[in-house]
Amino acid sequence: MTEKIKEGDDVLFFLDNRRSYLIRVERDKIIHTHKGFIKINDVIGKEFGVHIKSSMGVDFVALKPSIKDYIFKVSRKTQIIYPKDIALIILFGNIKPGSLIVEAGTGAGALTIALANYVKPSGRVYSYEIRSEFLEIARKNLERAEVLEYVELKNKDITQGIDEENVDVIVLDMATPWLVVPHAYKALKGSGSFISFSPTIDQVVKTVEELKTEGFVNIEAIECLIRRMHVEKGKTRPETLMTGHTGYMVFARKSLKT
């Protein structure tokens, strides 16, 4: 059965690969873009994927937002972590439906949205953040992405300890992940996954040294580079501009102390 666009839905008005607008559908709403305005009423009742013309006659497509669209929307404001890195965190961190996850810091919730999407319906994300103003932003973003029910937001300093036990995965996107390693060891199940994301090499070195000391195994530090291709018959080539670095990811698994 095809899915019709209705009030309360989010729609991504797609112009091209660089420009799109994530909009909540409300009757009589008008969207202003630099390519003219769009009347929301024109898409209500239509199927997702429908083309629509702006007042300037420019073509938009009304797409159903993906997880990545929500991540980008949230990231644009705080720019902490990228979809490419989140993708690796999910799979390499063994995050899956039913997982019990501790995350810090929440930030605007970009990573939290992805984690929540992949642990549902039976899993749960406990997300620590010391800056209370961010928790409010994150709550709104999680609500919009329809995953708030799978998340518990905690206004706490994770370097002081972790409340949860028998956790499957711990994911850190914060300035001093090495301070959390002993708490993470305690909170994790045997064989559970530790993941940290850090922009600088020094953070990676400190975290890995601490993981070795605590008895983690299978410690791996990687970074991920995405190369975009310009594809056009007879003119195909990698794109000129490239993101050279976002951050390193450290993965490890808890082994039991002997």
Place this chain on the structure above:
Amino acid sequence: MTEKIKEGDDVLFFLDNRRSYLIRVERDKIIHTHKGFIKINDVIGKEFGVHIKSSMGVDFVALKPSIKDYIFKVSRKTQIIYPKDIALIILFGNIKPGSLIVEAGTGAGALTIALANYVKPSGRVYSYEIRSEFLEIARKNLERAEVLEYVELKNKDITQGIDEENVDVIVLDMATPWLVVPHAYKALKGSGSFISFSPTIDQVVKTVEELKTEGFVNIEAIECLIRRMHVEKGKTRPETLMTGHTGYMVFARKSLKT
């Protein structure tokens, strides 16, 4: 509650980042490694993450296998697609709990295992494969990874057509993805995701040209490079050897014909 290793479980006997053994637990089983043998009875009833010595006194850790461990185990035999690429396919392809997915070709099931893990419990993967001998291998691998119930294996040529309708995502890892584009367009929901993975540039060009013709939007062709770091205080550096190329990924979304 901690998880004890019991008969019928899979255990990953981890030696180091390059060497580990994925083993089904059976009473009285003996595992032979080039570092001596391991008696399975020694880990039964222990918690995952426990250390165990081989007959040569070498230390192994009995980890609970992750999705990535299953993918690697399966990939080792056919070497089609890598965890890094699967990770991006999952997130960038908007694959999530509940998704209805069509995949081709099944191969040994490496990608299928990951897809099934992320659509469960309510989603489903329809996986097409023309080579029946591969379907048998895939069935065993899916069973072992405990996701067979979310998959329907089909001994059919997907270039001849797709049986399913209103599909959320179509994922192709096969030699001629461009031949499937018109069928994919028909089978997908409006706004649904098309993904193909191909080693050569020519495959990418043909597929992208066909996607443009059929009315897909948000077409992106990327490749993913992973760089591993050797992390050691005072000696940190990227690793010398690197996988230079596995394949390109093409992502697109269906827009409705006007």
Place this chain on the structure above:
Amino acid sequence: MTEKIKEGDDVLFFLDNRRSYLIRVERDKIIHTHKGFIKINDVIGKEFGVHIKSSMGVDFVALKPSIKDYIFKVSRKTQIIYPKDIALIILFGNIKPGSLIVEAGTGAGALTIALANYVKPSGRVYSYEIRSEFLEIARKNLERAEVLEYVELKNKDITQGIDEENVDVIVLDMATPWLVVPHAYKALKGSGSFISFSPTIDQVVKTVEELKTEGFVNIEAIECLIRRMHVEKGKTRPETLMTGHTGYMVFARKSLKT
């Protein structure tokens, strides 16, 4: 003996890694920058490397321009080829003092400056360009970089043939290098080097296929990626922005027909 700055010299007024000004020294000249103006008289008679303050009190260093500075100065206007690629062309192409080189097209002379610098004093560069307006720009740039005497600029279409014989190296930076391959074969010494630089994959494929047909050996197609590091104690990391692609280089050597 230290080198003093004198009239007629070029000076690179260096502000930071992104901003510098290549200036011909003339008495009483004033340089206007967005960081205030600089009086040239202040550096005349001083040693290269001297610090000088602009009218706004901003610190500049009066460096002696390097080959790379001249290349960048020239490239800024036409953006054809990058120093990183030129560096590989020089060494991998076996260009050295005394080499006899044929080049096309000249463009603004960025690559020609480098080639001339490395063949001097006894070598020579024959540089073909069909667009006469570019030859005038190139002549000025070569004169300024003090290498014009090692270059012969030719207003000719190299796809129609090469006048020179027993050439050591042929370097092509033009849209259709494959059309020059048969002429290059004829003009080169046995064992001589063929090099082409092309942005697109299709150009590379056509050129390599033609090289195979003509009897070239040791054919290699590569691209070069430069990663810049932000180096600061405790904050070291690769830079965020990166040039993702400039072009591919094809190298080959002439074997004799049997």
Place this chain on the structure above:
Amino acid sequence: MTEKIKEGDDVLFFLDNRRSYLIRVERDKIIHTHKGFIKINDVIGKEFGVHIKSSMGVDFVALKPSIKDYIFKVSRKTQIIYPKDIALIILFGNIKPGSLIVEAGTGAGALTIALANYVKPSGRVYSYEIRSEFLEIARKNLERAEVLEYVELKNKDITQGIDEENVDVIVLDMATPWLVVPHAYKALKGSGSFISFSPTIDQVVKTVEELKTEGFVNIEAIECLIRRMHVEKGKTRPETLMTGHTGYMVFARKSLKT
């Protein structure tokens, strides 16, 4: 005039891009390869680039060795520095005919061969090495590459000081480049180039911090990645294996103290 192969010449017997043999031509010499033997007499008097069959009927091409061939030949034994990095050191370091260069350590002379080739005929390389056994190897390699006359080999510890003055360029490929920075500052001309090559990030950080302290400007730390392409009509793709890291290069220029 074509160049004939004669006794005393070096010839590179080229089999394919991975296998070739650098041989000194002597009458009646026989070369044993895993593809059969080659009689040197068969190429004497022939032009470089000639094809020759081994005793097993396998085709070899008798190429004139390039600078890169000599570097590879030398590097194979000690594996210190790669042609790609040497290429950037030459151009980005502003090394050119006539330059006065100080280098350390000599090692087997791979980098020294390249430096000498590019400063000749009027320039000179002073090369420091504390391990006298390496100096003997380097001397032989430089002699073979016909550049010994442009090099002065010095059995000295460069961390104790540099004898030369008004040097154009200092190039360091050694474990502790930061210890040489103050000596390098003293030995260099104003505006002269400092270059160091180091495998680890810690070496880079220490060297850059020292360069900042000493008053160097235009400090840049980069690394160079080469990607090889498999080029074949309809099957073109980047090669699977890639060298992920050799080392970082640091470039800087001396500014005068104020």
